[in-house]
Amino acid sequence: MARTTGSDGEKTQAAIREAAVGLIARLGFEAMSMRQLAAEVGVQPAALYRYFPTKEELLFSLMHAHMDGLIASWGEARPAEGSAQASPAGQLAAFVENHIRFHLARRHATHVSNLELRSLSDERLGHILRMRAEYEGALRAILQAGTSRGDFQVEDVALTAMAIIQMITGVIVWFRPEQRLSEDEVAATYHTMTMRLVGCADTVDRQALRGPHAGGQGDRTGGDPCIPDR
Amino acid sequence: MARTTGSDGEKTQAAIREAAVGLIARLGFEAMSMRQLAAEVGVQPAALYRYFPTKEELLFSLMHAHMDGLIASWGEARPAEGSAQASPAGQLAAFVENHIRFHLARRHATHVSNLELRSLSDERLGHILRMRAEYEGALRAILQAGTSRGDFQVEDVALTAMAIIQMITGVIVWFRPEQRLSEDEVAATYHTMTMRLVGCADTVDRQALRGPHAGGQGDRTGGDPCIPDR
DNA sequence: GAATTAATTGAACGTTCGTTTTATTAATTC
DNA sequence: GAATTAATAAAACGAACGTTCAATTAATTC
Known part of the structure; x- marks a missing residue:
């Protein structure tokens, strides 16, 4: 036949x-x-x-498509400039949520992209790593902006970016769709953890830490940078 | 010959x-x-x-030795009961530091243990996963204790434990010995991030958050649980 | 409906794989 | 110093690997 x-x-x-x-x-x-x-x-x-043409080219193509999709997904999910969510905290929230949802929906592909880099030739590896750097650069820019404005308290932007990426990508290691936590709950929890990680405490935390006599940061005008206007 | x-x-x-x-x-x-x-x-x-006897048994042996070493290392590094560092915050600090240092000293072995689980038979995989669960159980216990005492603000102990493990293990992905940051600096930064992650802010954070009129938590006696006595 | 193109089969190529067997030599025991 | 044991070499096994090539058939074009 x-x-x-x-x-x-x-x-x-x-x-x-x-x-x-x-x-x-x-x-x-x-x-x-x-x-x-x-x-x-x-x-x-x-x-x-x-x-x-070859087995390796197949792998590269899969990884490339995955990274392409991830970068495009962030391009669509990122808050528009001038919008209420355009603050560093709003952008960070959007970044984490997009990342979590994208990866939860593509657990297998994420595993491939994370675990099989060794099987690429130097040239193709470089290509994928450049795409990865581009994506992570977006996170670093957010952290840098938030730190410069005083919204975040980040000592080392590059290190913190790596730590956040590691933490939020790790969701695919343990998350199973049929488990006790819904995707929404997981995304929310990771969002909370990320905000704490960058020293941008949410309302509950702040109230608990401040106690009844809290006076806030005092040196900043406007609302809480960690709670974007709606 | x-x-x-x-x-x-x-x-x-x-x-x-x-x-x-x-x-x-x-x-x-x-x-x-x-x-x-x-x-x-x-x-x-x-x-x-x-x-x-076989290639797979070699892999299993390497992984087993690695996990054995990790569990033993924590057994020696964990603060003695009754010591000043025995508080949840002190234990968490010790856990993170031990984890970072252990893995930085064994980057190759850690890579093997993390990436090659797929190549084990079900039985041997189960064995390694049980050791891993034992180790992670120690972290969960610390988080649980800290949360019960009110020192930490953790919503989901299991999820937070996974997130922390992912984050602090990720150090081997990017850390290179010849880089700008020393092992001490890296360990310190990860410690800071972890403490923030569990809602146990350090001195600097707290002062910044509280402002000049801070009254502290008020409902707890004794020193700050996040800063163990020396 | 003939010619062309797209999609696939079936068989084969040379290479490399994990592993086994047998023989051989160094170290140890008595 | 002979007997025994530990450590390795050398060669080979069948199986599986990625890949190629020629043949063949379905779909499309003109």
């Missing part, structure tokens, strides 16, 4: 990508064989090479 | 372990071949099988 009835290049490629993400997440890139992948898609091994 | 002059089982085993940790960290477990490992040790492939 050769070409099968109803076969379609685009559908096959999409099926390959999906199956590859799942298999690599479960077994690891090196442990997954092209034969296994072909079997999962329901196709002969040789057919894979119509869509991806 | 056969047995070589000066050959010694214990030394060879140690050399295999060390070389394996390095190779697996760099290439990944599946990507490392037993031939590569043997070459790195300076021995024939067959010689490896005198010390480890």
Whole structure:
């Protein structure tokens, strides 16, 4: 036999990508064989090479698409300049929420992007790392802005950015959809933790810390920078 | 040839372990071949099988030793009961510091333990995960104690424990010994971030938040729970 | 409806893999 | 110093790997 009835290049490629993400997440890139992948898609091994010239190029393509999606997602989710959420605290909140939701919706792909960097050639690794740096740069910019304005208390912007990324990406390690916590609850909790991490306490914290006689920061006018206007 | 002059089982085993940790960290477990490992040790492939019956058992042994060391390290570093550092804040500080230092000193082994769980059989995976749960249980206990006493403000102990572990383990991803920050500085910064994360602000934060007229928490006697007595 | 293109099969290539077996030599024991 | 044990070498096993190539059929074009 050769070409099968109803076969379609685009559908096959999409099926390959999906199956590859799942298999690599479960077994690891090196442990997954092209034969296994072909079997999962329901196709002969040789057919894979119509869509991806090598196994490594397949991996790169998956990672690239993931990073592309992540950067695009933040581009759409980021508060518009001049909006009420455009403050550093508002931007940080949006960043964390977008990150959590994006990764929860793509647990397998995130695993692949995080664990399989070793299997890329230097050149392709550099490409992915540059995309990653671009994304993390957005977070650093937010932290820097908030720190300059005095809204955040961050000693080391780069280190804090790494710590936050690590913390909020870690959600995919333990979160299971069928568990006690909903996606909303998880996102909210991570938001709270992040705000505390950057020294931008929320209302509850502040009341508890200030006690009944609290006078606030005093040296800043306007509302609380950590609670954007609605 | 056969047995070589000066050959010694214990030394060879140690050399295999060390070389394996390095190779697996760099290439990944599946990507490392037993031939590569043997070459790195300076021995024939067959010689490896005198010390480890299979490749997987070698991996398991490395991970097991790592977790054993980590748990033992915490056992020695944990503040003695009744000591000044035995408060939840003191224990949390000790936990974070021990974790950071232990992992910084064993970056390769940590990489292996974190990234190669997929390559273990179900049974061996379960074994390692149980050790991990034991270690993380210590952190949860500290968070629980601090929250019950009111020293910490943690909404979800389990989630916060995961977040902290993720954050502080992440240090090995970016830290390079020759970089601008010393191990001490890194440990101190992570300590600060952790304390903020659990709502246990340090002196600087509190003063800034309270302002000049601060009255403290008021409802608690004794010193600040976040600053253990010396 | 013939010609062309897209999609896939089936078989094969050379290589490398984890592992085993047997033989050989160094160190240790008595 | 002979017997025994520990440590390794050398060679080989079958299986699986990523990949290629030629043949074949479905869909599309003209």
